[in-house]
Amino acid sequence: MNGVEKNELNTDDRLRLSFEATFDQAVDLKQALEPFLKVLEEHAGMWMPEVVEGKRQYTYSRASVLNALDEKRGKKSMSAGLFRATWPLLDMSLRLWLPPSAPRLYVWVSVQPLSLFRETARCGEFVDMVRAWASHYPVTGATANSLAEDQMVEASSVDRAVDHSEENEDGRIQEVSWLNIFGSKLVESVGRERILATPAHLVEEFPNGSVLLVLRPTAADFDSEEARVAQARAHVHLRPDLDFDTVLRTLRERSAALVPVEPRFHPDVAPFLSRLPDEFAISERQRKIAELNAFRPLEPEEWIPAALPSDVANPERVLTSYGDLSEGLVAALHTQVPSIMDETPESLTELDFYFWRENFPGRYTRELIDGHTAPALGAYLGGMLVRQLGGTWVPRQKLEESQVRIGKRVWLPFLRARRYMQSRQSLLDYSLTQFFREAERHQG
Numbered sequence: 001m002n003g004v005e006k007n008e009l010n011t012d013d014r015l016r017l018s019f020e021a022t023f024d025q026a027v028d029l030k031q032a033l034e035p036f037l038k039v040l041e042e043h044a045g046m047w048m049p050e051v052v053e054g055k056r057q058y059t060y061s062r063a064s065v066l067n068a069l070d071e072k073r074g075k076k077s078m079s080a081g082l083f084r085a086t087w088p089l090l091d092m093s094l095r096l097w098l099p100p101s102a103p104r105l106y107v108w109v110s111v112q113p114l115s116l117f118r119e120t121a122r123c124g125e126f127v128d129m130v131r132a133w134a135s136h137y138p139v140t141g142a143t144a145n146s147l148a149e150d151q152m153v154e155a156s157s158v159d160r161a162v163d164h165s166e167e168n169e170d171g172r173i174q175e176v177s178w179l180n181i182f183g184s185k186l187v188e189s190v191g192r193e194r195i196l197a198t199p200a201h202l203v204e205e206f207p208n209g210s211v212l213l214v215l216r217p218t219a220a221d222f223d224s225e226e227a228r229v230a231q232a233r234a235h236v237h238l239r240p241d242l243d244f245d246t247v248l249r250t251l252r253e254r255s256a257a258l259v260p261v262e263p264r265f266h267p268d269v270a271p272f273l274s275r276l277p278d279e280f281a282i283s284e285r286q287r288k289i290a291e292l293n294a295f296r297p298l299e300p301e302e303w304i305p306a307a308l309p310s311d312v313a314n315p316e317r318v319l320t321s322y323g324d325l326s327e328g329l330v331a332a333l334h335t336q337v338p339s340i341m342d343e344t345p346e347s348l349t350e351l352d353f354y355f356w357r358e359n360f361p362g363r364y365t366r367e368l369i370d371g372h373t374a375p376a377l378g379a380y381l382g383g384m385l386v387r388q389l390g391g392t393w394v395p396r397q398k399l400e401e402s403q404v405r406i407g408k409r410v411w412l413p414f415l416r417a418r419r420y421m422q423s424r425q426s427l428l429d430y431s432l433t434q435f436f437r438e439a440e441r442h443q444g
Helices: 003-008 029-043 062-071 114-118 120-136 147-156 184-190 192-196 225-238 244-257 282-294 315-333 345-357 366-389 413-420 424-429 432-441
Strands: 015-022 051-053 057-059 077-083 089-097 104-112 139-146 179-182 202-205 211-214 392-394 403-406 409-411
Touching: 015 114, 015 120, 015 147, 029 062, 029 120, 051 062, 057 062, 062 077, 062 089, 104 114, 114 120, 120 139, 120 179, 120 211, 139 147, 147 244, 147 282, 179 184, 184 192, 192 202, 192 211, 192 225, 225 244, 244 282, 315 366, 315 392, 345 366, 345 424, 345 432, 366 392, 366 403, 366 413, 366 432, 409 432, 413 424, 413 432
Parallel strands: none
Antiparallel strands: 015 104, 015 139, 051 057, 051 077, 077 089, 089 104, 139 179, 179 211, 202 211, 392 403, 403 409
16 A cells, blocks of 8 residues: 555544454365455445555456465465555455464455445445355454444553454453454353344344344444444343443443534644644544644744844854754655755644654654754754745854844744754644744744
């Protein structure tokens, strides 16, 4: 998958399927996988894979899947990735365990956006696909659910398995997803008659004893009131020890956490802050937007009303050293932040985002930051004030006293850069973007 796709896959909720079954290792691989790929081709529709990836990438075909699996054959398993290069996006993996391990087939499907599955017919096709796979491969467990929902469940219990319908130590069902296949062992533990009597849109028993349960006709409206009531009823039926009102209250709290919050960021830092929510788990984004809406950056104090006189013997040489520092920053970061070469206000926002995303102050040593990164950043920021706002350097022996005169104010870019690089929070409190905008306002 290329970088653009990876980035876009992080921007919206999606439907996630985890499917595990056994398969016949006595037949050749082509024969073993033919039913799987045939079912996929019949039911995937608009999210059908376009690209197959092993060690190389291929256009999708059954033969290319076999080639990719062979390329990624290890001692214990073989795997292949299947993706889409166009919208809707797909991230899918197929893994097969090899002898002497038990013959297991594991499929992971992630389709974005989740809104595709507001349509009853498309959800029906998805269920038909899972059912058909389960008819060819004795299934041991499966779930399909909103990624955001799964993230909230995982966050609420860090020691809980990702596949929430799987059997835990005491043989109880911890969560009910939109689509579930309960393995035969779990079915017997909970009670076959009880599971088959679950109030749900669809309940079917497979020949190997596992049971398919689909809560509702559609997956995308999982956070609606109607869906939450249905989910609570099913869960409490499967777990009589649970209290319906308590379960429903928890589900409603999850839905409330996903209600869209309109971004109202401080205008000076809005270009920077608008990049941050997508870096958090989908389930956390609305809360983060609310937090960032309330954030107010500190008013810049890195300025003085009148310039201190230059106290360096050779100003030209000092200014050349500032240029060398700035060029060193560009050389170090031009791959990660290509716009740094443009030396525009947008470049500062891109740097803000890069340093925050990488948690640069937390990942690198103070020796590197204080001795190299912060001085180079101060030189780059000061040079930006000179080029973009018509400022004039006033160099000083002490680096943090070096100034850029713009109109009636004198700015201290090296001091700002040092404060900026103290912590991840300081990247917000002392952002380069805000500093530039404040200087721009006092340009006249």
